[in-house]
Amino acid sequence: MSGEPEWRDVDTREGYDRWASTYDVEGNPLLALEEPEVDRSLGDVAGLDVLDVGAGTGRHAIRIAAAGARVTALDFSEGMLARGRTKPAADRVRWLSHDANRPLPLPDRSFDRVLSALVLEHIADPVPFLRELGRVTRGDGRIVVTAMHPAMFLRGVSARFRDSETGEFLRPRSYVMQLSDYVMSAIRAGLAIVTIAELTPDEGLAARVPRAEKYVGWPMLVVMVLRPG
Numbered sequence: 267m268s269g270e271p272e273w274r275d276v277d278t279r280e281g282y283d284r285w286a287s288t289y290d291v292e293g294n295p296l297l298a299l300e301e302p303e304v305d306r307s308l309g310d311v312a313g314l315d316v317l318d319v320g321a322g323t324g325r326h327a328i329r330i331a332a333a334g335a336r337v338t339a340l341d342f343s344e345g346m347l348a349r350g351r352t353k354p355a356a357d358r359v360r361w362l363s364h365d366a367n368r369p370l371p372l373p374d375r376s377f378d379r380v381l382s383a384l385v386l387e388h389i390a391d392p393v394p395f396l397r398e399l400g401r402v403t404r405g406d407g408r409i410v411v412t413a414m415h416p417a418m419f420l421r422g423v424s425a426r427f428r429d430s431e432t433g434e435f436l437r438p439r440s441y442v443m444q445l446s447d448y449v450m451s452a453i454r455a456g457l458a459i460v461t462i463a464e465l466t467p468d469e470g471l472a473a474r475v476p477r478a479e480k481y482v483g484w485p486m487l488v489v490m491v492l493r494p495g
Contacts, residue, residue, distance in 0.1 A: 271435040273426055278388045279365075281438025282322065283345035285427045290323055290349075292427065295467055295478030296384070296486060297325070300412050303465065303489050304383060307410040311335035314378040317402060319366050320385030324350030324359060331358040335379070338372070340364050370398045378407045386413040386448060387425065387440045396455035400494045409457065409492040415464060416444050417485040445488060452492055460491040 276284075304326055308316070312334030318327040321339035323346050331337040332355060341347050342365040351361055364371055366385060380403045382395075389395045399409050414425065424440040445464070452459055465487040467478040 270422075271428075273435045273437050275437050275439060278439040279342055281425075281427075281436055282341075282343035284429050284431075284436065285438070286323065286343065286345035286349045288427065288430050289346070290325060293475050293477055295471060295475045295481060296414060298471060298475045298478070299465055299467055299487050300383065300489075301326070301329075303463070303487070304381065304410060304412060305329075307461075307489060307491050308379050308381065308408070311379060315376065316379040316381065317372070317377040319370070319380065319382045319399065320388075321350065321361075322346040322383075324353055324356060324361075326381060326383055327359045328353055328355055330381075331355065336360075338362060338377075340366065340370070342366065366395060366398075370402055372402050374401055375404045377402050378404055380407065380409045382409075382411045384412055384414060384425070386411055387443070388438065390441055392443075392448065392451035393454045396452055396457060396492075400455055400457050400492070403494050405494055407493065408460070409490075409494075411448075411452075411490045411492065413448060413488045413490075414440075415485040415488050416442070416447075421484070448488065448490065452490060456495040457492040458495050460493055461489075462491075463489045465489065 316335040316337045318339045321327045321341045327337045327339035338360045340362040380399050419442045426437040467481050472479040
């Protein structure tokens with residue numbers, strides 16, 4: 267016996283609704299690896315209009331607003347949004363309930379920065395999704411997309427959690443793709459790739475976040491910086 271728990275796949279929205287109460291406090295190494303990369307990729311956001319698509323509990327949105335941006339945070343999980351709205355300084359963020367698989371309810375060219383953090387692996391067809399991110403980005407703007415690295419799926423790992431109420435081990439629906447699928451989807455969506463990075467946990471991260479130890483040296487995160495074509 268491997269000792270690996272039995273994971274049950276659930277609808278993405280249901281999964282994140284049930285994950286909301288513990289999402290920010292699990293010591294998730296992927297979040298710890300990702301957050302400084304998001305800040306680096308977005309750059310100075312003071313005075314800018316920023317859209318966070320798939321904002322979840324607002325872990326990025328609230329920090330970006332504190333840095334002086336005008337932030338719109340969008341998600342389809344009411345549980346995650348409810349969690350975000352209770353956080354300190356949440357009133358500095360405009361919160362919208364919307365399914366990012368559908369066209370965004372926002373005007374063309376209305377944001378200087380658009381962020382999509384750890385959402386792409388939950389999108390069945392990334393091309394229209396990425397096209398929408400490009401549509402709402404100003405011509406001189408920037409799009410930052412992060413995703414769990416496809417190499418994680420080779421280890422049987424996707425977004426997953428233990429439900430705090432039932433004790434079940436649950437996986438919100440993810441779609442297995444290759445890195446080339448993400449790259450080609452961005453190109454087909456009419457976006458230009460500025461940079462792409464593949465990131466791995468190191469011993470320093472593992473010392474701060476013990477769950478990272480078993481992934482040291484293994485590709486865990488993809489970060490793409492894009493711009494409208």
